[in-house]
Amino acid sequence: MRTWKWMFTAGLLAAISAAAQQPADSQAQATQAPAAQAPVTQAPESQPSGQAVATTGAAANSSVADVKSSQPAPIAPPAVLPAPTTMDQVVSLFIEREHGLIKVLSNRTPVVETYLQNLAADPQLGPIPSEDHYFLGRLDMGETVDRKDYLKEEEKGMQTRLLGGFQKLYKIQYQPTGFSWMVYADRTDFDREHYDFSYIRREFLGDVRCLVFDVKPKPKSGRGRFLGRIWVEDQDYNIVRLNGTYAPAPRNSYFFHMDAWRLNLIPGYWVPSFIYSEEGDFSAGVKNKTAFKAQTRIWGYDLKKGGKDDELTNIRVDSVQDSSTAAQDASPLQAERVWQQQAEDNVIERLTSAGLLAPEGDVDHILQTVVNNLEVTNNIDLPRPVRTRVLLTAPLETFSVGNTIIISRGLIDVLPDEASLAAVLSHELAHIVLGHNLGSKYAFNDRMLFSDDSTYENMGFRHIPEEETAADKKAIDLLKNSPYAQKLDNVGLFLKALQTKAPQLSALLTTHLGNALAEGGTVNRLTALASQGPALDLNKLDQIAALPLGGRVKINPWDDKAEMVKTAPVAITSARDKMPFEVTPFYPRLARFGAGVPAPAAAPTTAAANTGAGSSN
Ligand SMILES: [Zn+2]
Numbered sequence: 001m002r003t004w005k006w007m008f009t010a011g012l013l014a015a016i017s018a019a020a021q022q023p024a025d026s027q028a029q030a031t032q033a034p035a036a037q038a039p040v041t042q043a044p045e046s047q048p049s050g051q052a053v054a055t056t057g058a059a060a061n062s063s064v065a066d067v068k069s070s071q072p073a074p075i076a077p078p079a080v081l082p083a084p085t086t087m088d089q090v091v092s093l094f095i096e097r098e099h100g101l102i103k104v105l106s107n108r109t110p111v112v113e114t115y116l117q118n119l120a121a122d123p124q125l126g127p128i129p130s131e132d133h134y135f136l137g138r139l140d141m142g143e144t145v146d147r148k149d150y151l152k153e154e155e156k157g158m159q160t161r162l163l164g165g166f167q168k169l170y171k172i173q174y175q176p177t178g179f180s181w182m183v184y185a186d187r188t189d190f191d192r193e194h195y196d197f198s199y200i201r202r203e204f205l206g207d208v209r210c211l212v213f214d215v216k217p218k219p220k221s222g223r224g225r226f227l228g229r230i231w232v233e234d235q236d237y238n239i240v241r242l243n244g245t246y247a248p249a250p251r252n253s254y255f256f257h258m259d260a261w262r263l264n265l266i267p268g269y270w271v272p273s274f275i276y277s278e279e280g281d282f283s284a285g286v287k288n289k290t291a292f293k294a295q296t297r298i299w300g301y302d303l304k305k306g307g308k309d310d311e312l313t314n315i316r317v318d319s320v321q322d323s324s325t326a327a328q329d330a331s332p333l334q335a336e337r338v339w340q341q342q343a344e345d346n347v348i349e350r351l352t353s354a355g356l357l358a359p360e361g362d363v364d365h366i367l368q369t370v371v372n373n374l375e376v377t378n379n380i381d382l383p384r385p386v387r388t389r390v391l392l393t394a395p396l397e398t399f400s401v402g403n404t405i406i407i408s409r410g411l412i413d414v415l416p417d418e419a420s421l422a423a424v425l426s427h428e429l430a431h432i433v434l435g436h437n438l439g440s441k442y443a444f445n446d447r448m449l450f451s452d453d454s455t456y457e458n459m460g461f462r463h464i465p466e467e468e469t470a471a472d473k474k475a476i477d478l479l480k481n482s483p484y485a486q487k488l489d490n491v492g493l494f495l496k497a498l499q500t501k502a503p504q505l506s507a508l509l510t511t512h513l514g515n516a517l518a519e520g521g522t523v524n525r526l527t528a529l530a531s532q533g534p535a536l537d538l539n540k541l542d543q544i545a546a547l548p549l550g551g552r553v554k555i556n557p558w559d560d561k562a563e564m565v566k567t568a569p570v571a572i573t574s575a576r577d578k579m580p581f582e583v584t585p586f587y588p589r590l591a592r593f594g595a596g597v598p599a600p601a602a603a604p605t606t607a608a609a610n611t612g613a614g615s616s617n
Helices: 010-017 086-103 155-163 176-182 333-355 361-379 409-414 418-433 439-443 452-458 464-482 485-504 607-609
Strands: 111-122 128-140 166-169 195-205 208-217 225-233 240-246 258-266 269-279 292-299 387-391 399-403 406-409 553-555 562-563 614-615
Touching: 086 195, 086 208, 086 225, 086 240, 086 269, 111 176, 128 176, 128 452, 128 485, 166 269, 176 258, 176 269, 176 292, 195 225, 208 240, 333 399, 333 406, 333 439, 333 452, 361 387, 361 406, 361 418, 387 409, 406 409, 406 418, 409 553, 418 464, 418 485, 418 614, 464 485
Parallel strands: 387 406
Antiparallel strands: 111 128, 111 292, 128 166, 195 208, 195 614, 208 225, 225 240, 240 258, 258 269, 269 292, 399 406, 553 562
């Protein structure tokens, strides 16, 4: 049961605001800044089981009859290969590993998300977002087209070949293919016939020692070949990072520059996880004004394959436990509550299996503590505890279904402090307290039968304006009675920052399941708090109104588990360091599977590595 005490837990505060506290005593010039802007991601502590029955909350229930036949088979680690003695052998090894990875992932259909910000130069703040775009879909890693057909002139074919085919989108029309091209260097022709590999040096990426190679396409090896640099870990010789572009570009096409990172999420394989793209030159006199930066994230590798056979997903009818000891029929009110819970469970399970919700985990403990603080200080006693879950996507949104509050990863990322988190959660808690439950139609299980990619067409939790107004009013009452009452200035600042950027960030503010925080460039959530607090001053270094994306929550791309990022604070030295709501490059701290276990001091590759630089084929 709930603890009837509110608390700012030390751990919670540290976790939620390590990146950008605004210490009361901040006379100091530089506050602690949004730390590493890139999500520091590493292999999880616990072993993500390659064979687990997906990531649904129901996975634990072994009575779930419908073991999905389309669940990808567990992945066995690759055979151990003899240690190389020459750099030439290292090249052979990583080519072989790359082909092995392509094969092993060929039956996977992970979720892929790209969030892009177009940039314009601001004389004071440098390049800042001028507009944005958002893409979400499933990536079919199993493209099996005959490569020869596509090596000719056909540009569309080449895209397919490079990408592995970009499948259906979650109701968002765009061609985001380009941003995920670098999941592999070259899907079909990564070999010595098409490329020259030159060893450059050794380098650590995080905890992982790597051999660095430059990769150049051989003359006349075809268009759209990888050109750049790769980092190969020196234990199993998997590629862990790719950085570069593709060349030569086909007519009327354009290849982005990309920096692609992989994580060691399953034994023996490094799985494509993050891709950062950036274009633009803001130096004086440059004519080409094309400028953007984009983050592509891939997750949900362990989701069951969302293929055609699977369009009618079997959803378990949740067996709600009858908690009354006496065998009685439910009263009308009890029946209503059980019904709502069934709907809630259905929705949570369905969103999880679609790769949109993280399984319950660490982040929820923090969210629940904040909700608990609001409840306890307002004497709210609900028949069922309020639960929370993390929506895995970037757009800033919250919604609730039954007694579950859902908040997006992107929104948690940009909130500057715990009070702001409490504010956005309080709006949903208010809906629950006021009985604004929208989800009950989902207690009918036929409503769960749709394909993953049509989730947004089949689910929605948007309230009517009257309920929104009522929830905001109630939320402010809740906040004023809560431990956050003295910190609402920070909430006001956040809302001001959001208002300043809202016209340029319409994609980030376009919600897909819940009500929008802003519409038509105007913030409409908790507006009564928006005038609270000091004036927004971007040049004031100790005023952190909102954070960049990616600094708080990290997602395990294999099992979708969410956890808080642990980063050391980094001092802000100029207004350009603040980057509110912005995307930044990725720089995950790489670690081997089974994290925390340091790599063996003496890798079996010393001989190879010492062979020194030099072109190896
Ligand atoms: Zn609402």
